[in-house]
Amino acid sequence: MSGLTRxxxxxxxxxxxxxxxxxxxxxxxxxxxxGIARALDDCGLTLKDVDGLFCATTQARTSxxxxxxxxxxxxxxxxxxxxxxxxxxxxxxxxxxxxxxxLCTVAVVAYGSTQRTVGRRAASAREYNPYETxxxxxxxxxxxxxxxxxxxHEFGTTRxxxxxxxxxxxxxxxxxxxxxxxxxxxxxxxxGARMVSYPLTVRDCCLVTxxxxxxIVTSAERAKSLKKAPVYVLGCGQSITHASISSMPDLTHTGxxxxxxxxxxxxxxxxxxxxxxxxxxxxxxNTILFLEDLGFxxxxxxxxxxxxxxxxxxxxxxxxxxxxxxxxCHPGMYGLFLLIEATRQxxxxxxxxxxxxxxxxxxxxxxxxxxxxxTVILGTEAAL
Amino acid sequence: MTRLAxxxxxxxLGHLEKGELGYQFSPAANQAIFYxxxxxxxxxxxxxxxxxxxxFGTVHATTVVHPQQGAPFNVALVDVDEGFRLMSRVExxxxxxxxxxxxxxxxxxxxxxxxxxxxxxxxAGDAK
Numbered sequence: 040m041s042g043l044t045r046x047x048x049x050x051x052x053x054x055x056x057x058x059x060x061x062x063x064x065x066x067x068x069x070x071x072x073x074g075i076a077r078a079l080d081d082c083g084l085t086l087k088d089v090d091g092l093f094c095a096t097t098q099a100r101t102s103x104x105x106x107x108x109x110x111x112x113x114x115x116x117x118x119x120x121x122x123x124x125x126x127x128x129x130x131x132x133x134x135x136x137x138x139x140x141x142l143c144t145v146a147v148v149a150y151g152s153t154q155r156t157v158g159r160r161a162a163s164a165r166e167y168n169p170y171e172t173x174x175x176x177x178x179x180x181x182x183x184x185x186x187x188x189x190x191x192h193e194f195g196t197t198r199x200x201x202x203x204x205x206x207x208x209x210x211x212x213x214x215x216x217x218x219x220x221x222x223x224x225x226x227x228x229x230x231g232a233r234m235v236s237y238p239l240t241v242r243d244c245c246l247v248t249x250x251x252x253x254x255i256v257t258s259a260e261r262a263k264s265l266k267k268a269p270v271y272v273l274g275c276g277q278s279i280t281h282a283s284i285s286s287m288p289d290l291t292h293t294g295x296x297x298x299x300x301x302x303x304x305x306x307x308x309x310x311x312x313x314x315x316x317x318x319x320x321x322x323x324x325n326t327i328l329f330l331e332d333l334g335f336x337x338x339x340x341x342x343x344x345x346x347x348x349x350x351x352x353x354x355x356x357x358x359x360x361x362x363x364x365x366x367x368c369h370p371g372m373y374g375l376f377l378l379i380e381a382t383r384q385x386x387x388x389x390x391x392x393x394x395x396x397x398x399x400x401x402x403x404x405x406x407x408x409x410x411x412x413x414t415v416i417l418g419t420e421a422a423l
Numbered sequence: 424m425t426r427l428a429x430x431x432x433x434x435x436l437g438h439l440e441k442g443e444l445g446y447q448f449s450p451a452a453n454q455a456i457f458y459x460x461x462x463x464x465x466x467x468x469x470x471x472x473x474x475x476x477x478x479f480g481t482v483h484a485t486t487v488v489h490p491q492q493g494a495p496f497n498v499a500l501v502d503v504d505e506g507f508r509l510m511s512r513v514e515x516x517x518x519x520x521x522x523x524x525x526x527x528x529x530x531x532x533x534x535x536x537x538x539x540x541x542x543x544x545x546x547a548g549d550a551k
Contacts (some may be wrong), residue, residue: 169432170458171510173532173541176498177488185484185500192523236498237487237519285500285510286458290484 045305046423048135049262049269052082052255053379058368059219060155061249067096068109070151070251075110078253083266084145086110091143093130095121096151096251097163097371106149116143122279123406124319126150127254127374128413132275134256144257148378151251152370159247163371171283177236180244182284182408183322184236189290190324191238193339198238200342202229204323205242205365207351212362214352214392219248220366229323243323245364245373254378270382271423273308273399274416276301284408291339294412295332295403302401302414303334310334313416314397315384316356317377319405320363326350329403330358333414357394360384374404378415385419398422431459434473439540444476444529446507457507478529479504479547487518497521501544503529515545 054077056070071094079085092115094102103119106112118133120126127148134146154162165178176182190196206226212218224242232240262269278294278301281287303309310333318329327341335356336344350358359365361380364373381400383389398421404413431447435458438445447456450472452465462469480503489495497518501511513521527544534540 169539173538174498174510174512175488175490175496176510177490181486181488181498184486185498188484188486188523234487234489234495236489283510285508290500 043132043135043139043275043305045273045307046271047259048138048256049259049271050254050378050382050417051257051262051265051267051269052078052084053382054078054081054252055217055376055379056151056251058217058250059248061153063156065153065156065249067098067151067153067251068105070153070249071096071106071149071253072109074151074251074253075147075149078147078255081267082255084255088145089115089147091116091134091137091146092149093118093134093146094149095119095126095130095372098152122411122413124321124372124374125277125404125406125411125413126372127378128275128402128404128415129277131254131256131272131378131415132277132413135272135275138256138258144261146256147253148256148375149251149253150372150375152372153249154371155247155249159371168283171285179408180239180322181236183324184239185284186290186328186409187238187324190327193291194342196327196342198230199226200346201238201243201323201327202226203345204320204326204350205229207345207354208320208359208363208365210351211360211392212366215362215367218362218367219246220362239322239324245321245369246366248368248370250368250370252375252379254375254382267386268420270385270417270419272415273418273422274302274304274306275414276305277411277413279411281410282407287409291328293328293332293409295329295414298412298414299333299403302416306416306418308399308416313399313401314357315360315381315394315400316358317381317400317402318359319373319377319403320359320365321369321373321405323365325405326358328409329405333401333403352392360389360392360394372406374406374413377402377404381417385417427461431461435459436539438475439531439542440534442531444478444503444542445473446476446503446505447471448474455506457509474505476503476505476529480527480529480544482513482521482523482525482527483508485513485521485523499544501527509542512543513545514543
């Protein structure tokens, strides 16, 4: 991503589609289109302005083709890169590059999923892997559970510390009107919940919801004349270290180390400069790994770091202020929602959960089984 | 170009059918390669030798899957002594008693109907 210029593109519109449990027979494309219409309204552009389509869903093999048909945009520049939940952070980097290269001027990044309505199995067919499938891993949870087992073994991380991540996410969700799960949650509740793949209980695992949305990206120049203050793309980075967990080079060191370093370098920023974090919390171990790998604490110290209320509302570090994949919304590929929340925080639109004077935000996407890591650093005009 | 007569997976399964844990070794990279491939991912070379493991390894990571129906079972990542890692299951022991660092020994889970054979492990004690 080193060829990209800091701040040359901006996010100008964001919106969720319907979330949670959507109307019967809604399609993933319906949800993308709904998100696009709302995100265009958010920035004052119209469908006629859109000339770039970046999208991914597990429910349409050729999603960009389907979206071009749905929106009747035959000439749009398209990119349906799919690397799991971090696809949308990758799309932002690709959109920035496409805009810089003159391939498109107004890009939409869109997602839709009806996995709660149609069932997880139907929404995301499992591929047979002759080297893993015979052992019946409950994927993705089993893969993350094995990473957690290594983190506990190497660093003494405890199940209680993992649970603290879920408790913090729930407290943030209680401040977000759009969140799916708002019932009070304690560490004891997490530990006592149904075991899924030891050491992870169902409360260490993300929600299973429907949902979608869209993000509008355009050039910094064009962004200046739109409805709301631009949120500039300051840095991007990605790293794909493996696809299946048995090929992960090191179960306690993720590709976020590299994706984060690339994004920080492009942005000219470091962890200490970031005001708001949106970290892909498909499982509680994720938040711990990414806080370490993105430089917010030392490797191995993520467990103690998240304990004691540091990442709850009012704590010293604002992490997953929407309630995250653990309590707000998780339709299967959550990465788009990281960008939506980071943008809203930088615009000051977050009401009760607003982080005061937020000027920089880091959205970190995770795809597969800790496989595809992609980081996007965003900032207000003050951060340019 | 000669057409490849036997796929890497077929060779791997052939070893398992003989009770062996087969793996590839890349002479150019001087390292074991797993899962089996058509080219070496380190060098790009098509020259990969098939070798048979002595069958000893160490548990690298472990979990116990709790299915909605049926008994909990182990899933583990095992570091085989010849220098490669694979997913497997440690048997003949309570799933929660499988620990990281435990020495384990390979055996074949035989083919059942349409399902091909696959490698499992049992506790090896102090055996080398």
